[in-house]
Amino acid sequence: MLLYRVGPEGFYAVATDGGGLRVLHSDPFETALAEWEVGRQLEVEPKGLLAPVAPSKVLGIGRNYVEHAKELGNPVPDEPLLFLKAPSALIGPGATVVLPPESEQVEFEGEIAVVLGRQLCRASADEARAAVLGVTCACDVTARDLQRRDATFARGKSFDTFCPIGPALLLEPDLEALSVETRVNGEVRQQGRTTEMIWSITELLVYASQMMTLEVGDVVLTGTPEGVGPLVAGDQLEVEVSGVGVLQNSVEARRQA
Numbered sequence: 001m002l003l004y005r006v007g008p009e010g011f012y013a014v015a016t017d018g019g020g021l022r023v024l025h026s027d028p029f030e031t032a033l034a035e036w037e038v039g040r041q042l043e044v045e046p047k048g049l050l051a052p053v054a055p056s057k058v059l060g061i062g063r064n065y066v067e068h069a070k071e072l073g074n075p076v077p078d079e080p081l082l083f084l085k086a087p088s089a090l091i092g093p094g095a096t097v098v099l100p101p102e103s104e105q106v107e108f109e110g111e112i113a114v115v116l117g118r119q120l121c122r123a124s125a126d127e128a129r130a131a132v133l134g135v136t137c138a139c140d141v142t143a144r145d146l147q148r149r150d151a152t153f154a155r156g157k158s159f160d161t162f163c164p165i166g167p168a169l170l171l172e173p174d175l176e177a178l179s180v181e182t183r184v185n186g187e188v189r190q191q192g193r194t195t196e197m198i199w200s201i202t203e204l205l206v207y208a209s210q211m212m213t214l215e216v217g218d219v220v221l222t223g224t225p226e227g228v229g230p231l232v233a234g235d236q237l238e239v240e241v242s243g244v245g246v247l248q249n250s251v252e253a254r255r256q257a
Contacts, residue, residue: 002168002245003028003134005050005092006042013042015168028133029117029216033171046248051092052136052169053115055219058085059212060140060157061204064197064223071226080199080207085140085221086158093166097251099233100159103143106231109224110182110190110239113138113165114201120214128205131214134169135178137239137247140221141231165219170243175201180225183238192225 002015003024012024014036023039062081063069069076091097099106117133141163147156175194182190194201201222208214231237235251 001033001171003052003171004044004168005052006044007048007050010050010054013044014038046167047094049093049167051090051165052167053165053217053219055087055090055115055217056215058087058090058163058219058221059083059208059214060085060153060221061199061223062153064199064204065192065225066198067226068224068228071228076198080204082208082211083153083157085163086154088160089158089163091161091164091249093164093247093249095164095249096161097139097141097164097231097237097249098159098161099231099251099253100143101254101256103146103156103159105143105145107142107144107228108182108184108189108231108237109140109142109228110180111138111140111221111224112178112180112194112201112241114205114220114222115169116214116216116218116220119216120205120209123206123209125202125206128202128209129175131205132173132175132201134171135173135175135241135244136165136169137167137180137241137244138163138165138219138221139182139237139239139247139249140224164237164239164247164249166247167245170241173243177242179242181240182227183240184229184231185236189229190225190227194222196225197223
């Protein structure tokens with residue numbers, strides 16, 4: 001089952017294998033999936049879809065694929081490398097990634113994103129797994145030159161529009177059998193699977209919850225496979241996660257005042 005957020009109101013709708021998109025009358029973060037109530041069928045244009053969640057924070061994981069660490073000349077970390085992206089960087093499917101004039105090297109990083117349906121604090125593995133509401137597609141857009149210049153990742157990761165996610169949440173995913181593919185202008189640039197991650201999704205959630213409380217609706221970006229590269233104005237960016245669909249975003253340069 002797929003969970004969408006529909007604009008402009010921001011209400012939720014669900015799609016099942018047996019039918020089209022239907023209005024969800026239940027709160028997906030408060031009601032168990034088996035008890036959801038759905039209503040009328042919807043006809044929604046792709047431009048009517050919003051980012052599937054509005055999180056209190058976006059937690060990123062760096063260098064969670066060995067080959068990605070190597071391609072940037074970085075050592076494989078001994079423990080998960082955590083960073084935060086500003087929630088204001090979030091955009092949904094069909095929105096535009098805007099290249100800021102402060103950076104000369106903006107790059108794509110296609111990722112599997114996890115959305116939490118329960119709060120996590122110093123969680124066990126079972127608690128972490130049970131807390132996952134679903135997964136979606138994401139792109140951890142990064143100003144690489146600024147990331148390398150700064151002591152922290154905050155600036156290079158957090159420009160407005162630097163976190164496209166969507167188009168839907170895949171509910172009850174098999175966390176050990178997911179794949180991600182990034183395409184730029186139709187050309188495959190990245191491919192990865194959860195089986196290739198250094199730390200599994202469950203391990204990442206357990207680890208992160210030792211440092212910070214993960215709130216309902218928070219987004220965890222689980223790392224990017226090798227193949228990252230530059231974005232330029234006019235590019236068409238696609239990230240596809242198995243079972244979720246395709247997140248599509250265009251790229252343009254910021255217009256100077």
